[in-house]
Amino acid sequence: MQYIVCDQPGSFSIREKEKPVRQPGQALLKVLKVGICGTDIHAYGGNQAYFTYPRILGHELAAEVVEIEDHSNIDVGDRVAIMPYVSCGKCGACRSGKTNCCSSISVLGVHVDGGMQEYMVIDTSLLLPANHLSLDEIMIIEPLAIGAHAMRRANIQVGETIVVVGAGPIGMGIAKLSQLAGARVILMDMNHDRLNYAEQELGITYVVNVRHQPLESIKKWTNGELADAVFDATGHKGALEQGIQYMGHGGRYILVGLSKGDLTFNHPQIHAKESTILCSRNANRIDFEYVMKALPAFPSQSYITHSCDYEEINKHFESWIKPDAGVMKAYLNFDK
Ligand SMILES: [Zn+2]
Ligand SMILES: [Zn+2]
Structure with a gap:
């Protein structure tokens, strides 16, 4: 069978190896589609933290079961989604059900080999x-x-106003899922094309360019009260430090994007609002199940913009990662 390996930054190779052998408690899967994500782009670019090469990337996976134990609720031939977070099951976080932030978490395609294989x-x-x-x-x-x-971290309620900063795949997802859940959504980015896309293809009601005095627009749309919750989906230090100003008194600020160093907030300002500042890492089974229920109403066809057969990765990958390429979600097709 074939697989794609990232040997070193800037290089993918397609190689051959033996099909893996299933152990007890495991399933053998045929991989069908592999989404490309910021993590893969950082790994390819050589700026992903805690990353070692060579590594088989890929953690956004659609697959079909080829072999599985009899007593499982999944059969041979079934289509499956995969939670790519391997947790220890023993640490304090795991014991309290927070396997998403297990102290020794291992993510497929990051810490161990992922799904870019047949x-x-x-x-x-x-x-x-x-x-x-x-x-x-x-x-x-x-x-x-x-x-x-x-x-879920932010406990978003019907009728609340949220601001999402960053109109990449994660920010767009938060914006659209929150809108489907009954929130009023304001999406912010510095890229005009992405905002247009969010407005026209995903139907996001309020979009605002961060270069065009976003605070004034948000005040106008909220009668001066600002947002109940603000999500940062950029991971950029400047945006992370600025974003909390869009949050109203008693609000929640949720850090989804990850920056590399320290963040600074003015204490009197965050204290006056009794700010709740939350980080959000990975996801749990309940979040996967929530999405699987919400998906029929989600505009998947608009969210996915680019694809190619996996053998053509080197022909397309470089162009996909250019900021002006208009890629929202791209995938590699292994389905043949
Ligand atoms: Zn991802
Ligand atoms: Zn654990």
Whole structure:
């Protein structure tokens, strides 16, 4: 079987190896689609923290079961989604159900090899049966689950106003899922094309360019009260430090994007609002299940913009990662 490996920054190779052998408690899967994400782009670019090469990337996966134990609730031939977070099950976080931030978490395609291969074995406990969804829908469950987890952290209620800063795949996911859940959504970015896209293709009601006095627009749209919750989906230090100003008194500020160093907030300002500042990391099974229920109403076809057969990765990858390429979500097709 073939697989794609990132040997070193800036290089993918397609190689051959033996099909993996399933161990007890595992399933053998045929990989069908692999979404490309910021993590993969950082790994390719050589600026992903805690990353070692060579590594098989890919953690946004749609697959079909080839072999599985009899007593499982999933059968051979079933389509599955995969939770790519391997947790220890023993640490304090795991014991309290927060496997998403396990102290020794291992993410497929980051800390261990991921899904850019024709076949893979994986613990049955990480699979979710998904026969009722299309392969496109299954492939985008993981990035949307990151957003669903952030929404759950923020405890978003019907009728609340939220601001999402950053109109990449994660920010768009938070914005659209929150809108579907009954929130009033304001989406912010510095890229005009992305905002246009969010407005026209995803139907986001309020979009504002960060270069055009966004605070004034947000005040206008909220009668001066500002947002109940603000999500940062940029991971940029400047945006992370600025974003909290869009939050109203008593609000929540949710850090979804990850920056590399220290952040500074003015204490009197955050104290006056009794700010709740939350980080949101990965996702839990409940978030995956939430997304799987929400997906039929989610405009998946607009969210996915680019694809190619996996053998053509080197022909397309460089162009996909250019900021002006208009890529929202791209995937590699292994389905043949
Ligand atoms: Zn991802
Ligand atoms: Zn753990």
